[in-house]
Amino acid sequence: MSVEVYYDDDADLGLIQAKKVAVIGYGSQGHAHALSLRDSGVDVVIGLPVGSKSRPKAEEQGLRVVTPAEAAAEADVIMVLAPDTVQRTLYAEAIAPNLAPGKALFFGHGFNIRYGFITPPAEVDVAMVAPKGPGHLVRRQYVDGKGVPVLVAVEQDASGNAFALALSYAKGIGGTRAGAIRTTFTEETETDLFGEQAVLCGGAAALVQTGFEVLTEAGYAPEVAYFECLHELKLIVDLMYEGGIERMRYSVSDTAEYGDLSRGPRVIDGRVKEEMRKILSEVQSGEFAREWIAEDDAGRPNFTKWRAEGAAHPIEETGRKLRGMMSWVDRPITETA
Numbered sequence: 587m588s589v590e591v592y593y594d595d596d597a598d599l600g601l602i603q604a605k606k607v608a609v610i611g612y613g614s615q616g617h618a619h620a621l622s623l624r625d626s627g628v629d630v631v632i633g634l635p636v637g638s639k640s641r642p643k644a645e646e647q648g649l650r651v652v653t654p655a656e657a658a659a660e661a662d663v664i665m666v667l668a669p670d671t672v673q674r675t676l677y678a679e680a681i682a683p684n685l686a687p688g689k690a691l692f693f694g695h696g697f698n699i700r701y702g703f704i705t706p707p708a709e710v711d712v713a714m715v716a717p718k719g720p721g722h723l724v725r726r727q728y729v730d731g732k733g734v735p736v737l738v739a740v741e742q743d744a745s746g747n748a749f750a751l752a753l754s755y756a757k758g759i760g761g762t763r764a765g766a767i768r769t770t771f772t773e774e775t776e777t778d779l780f781g782e783q784a785v786l787c788g789g790a791a792a793l794v795q796t797g798f799e800v801l802t803e804a805g806y807a808p809e810v811a812y813f814e815c816l817h818e819l820k821l822i823v824d825l826m827y828e829g830g831i832e833r834m835r836y837s838v839s840d841t842a843e844y845g846d847l848s849r850g851p852r853v854i855d856g857r858v859k860e861e862m863r864k865i866l867s868e869v870q871s872g873e874f875a876r877e878w879i880a881e882d883d884a885g886r887p888n889f890t891k892w893r894a895e896g897a898a899h900p901i902e903e904t905g906r907k908l909r910g911m912m913s914w915v916d917r918p919i920t921e922t923a
């Protein structure tokens with residue numbers, strides 16, 4: 587099935603420049619969208635609760651900050667970039683009372699619409715501009731004159747112009763420099779959750795930790811295991827990013843390539859693929875979404891425990907020491923003004 591991909595020439599920046607945009611939340615995605623929209627000539631206001639720790643950052647970077655309700659009231663386009671778990675309450679308390687015909691409600695991820703935690707009124711546009719990358723890199727790429735690809739979707743087109751407006755927003759954050767794919771809230775939500783669980787975050791982190799454990803438990807130096815299983819992974823993935831798996835295989839030795847071809851499928855075998863299918867079905871059925879919302883409502887007991895266990899894994903201490911000797915690697919995450 588072919589998709590439509592849109593680039594800068596397909597998008598009219600003037601559409602979003604003619605609107606006032608409220609960015610609700612100023613975290614990983616919020617700061618990136620807000621600063622890049624501002625740099626693209628868009629009138630932006632930030633919505634954050636009184637006492638939010640993000641307020642000083644946004645203000646220091648020259649942005650006007652009001653409460654989420656005030657931002658929603660004054661804006662034409664309301665982009666919801668608070669955590670997925672708070673969005674339903676935020677929507678009910680601060681956004682819904684301030685929606686009116688002609689306004690547009692935007693999301694950076696389809697979770698709350700896809701699983702029915704938010705149901706906007708029919709008279710507003712509902713669209714999504716979802717970058718396919720971490721917010722800090724969305725901003726870094728924009729500043730460097732590049733861009734992170736985005737998925738754009740329209741759930742409700744009350745104005746008849748929702749897609750063009752969303753594409754214009756995507757241009758404002760650099761997304762159409764790399765390519766904007768038109769999709770649906772369902773496709774974005776399900777592929778995004780699957781990708782982060784099975785491959786990008788869950789799969790990759792577990793692969794790295796397990797490789798490190800196997801080497802160190804066999805008596806090899808943790809520093810050697812760290813370079814082998816984590817540090818070099820970035821360099822290998824860089825080659826895949828630049829030219830596909832094919833280019834990575836071109837650059838590595840024939841010995842590595844033979845090991846890759848003959849042993850890789852033993853690591854990621856039929857059982858792993860079956861588990862990935864199960865993970866996908868939990869995403870599709872809404873089981874994962876219900877579990878995550880219940881976990882958050884209960885105060886995140888498992889999340890907190892697992893996060894602490896991950897932070898205490900020996901690979902982290904080894905990595906901190908080694909990265910300390912490579913100033914170009916240990917680049918702090920900053921909200922690039």
Ligand SMILES: NC(=O)C1=CN([C@@H]2O[C@H](COP(=O)(O)OP(=O)(O)OC[C@H]3O[C@@H](n4cnc5c(N)ncnc54)[C@H](OP(=O)(O)O)[C@@H]3O)[C@@H](O)[C@H]2O)C=CC1
Nearest residue numbers: 611612613614615638639640667668669694695719720721
């Ligand atoms: N992280 C990423 O790169 C990506 C995220 N997304 C999506 O973007 C959205 C935002 O995620 P992310 O950027 O990771 O979020 P973060 O956790 O990085 O930031 C959340 C922001 O929302 C603020 N906030 C918390 N509660 C409220 C509230 N009640 N009202 C208004 N603001 C609030 C936080 O303030 P405080 O500092 O006070 O906590 C913080 O500024 C999600 O839908 C996510 O799925 C999509 C693509 C990638």
Ligand SMILES: CC[C@](O)(C(C)=O)C(=O)O
Nearest residue numbers: 718719720721778782786
């Ligand atoms: C891969 C994780 C992500 O989906 C992202 C950065 O795209 C997220 O939700 O943060």
Ligand SMILES: [Mg+2]
Nearest residue numbers: 717718719778
């Ligand atoms: Mg994602």
Ligand SMILES: [Mg+2]
Nearest residue numbers: 695778779782
């Ligand atoms: Mg995600």
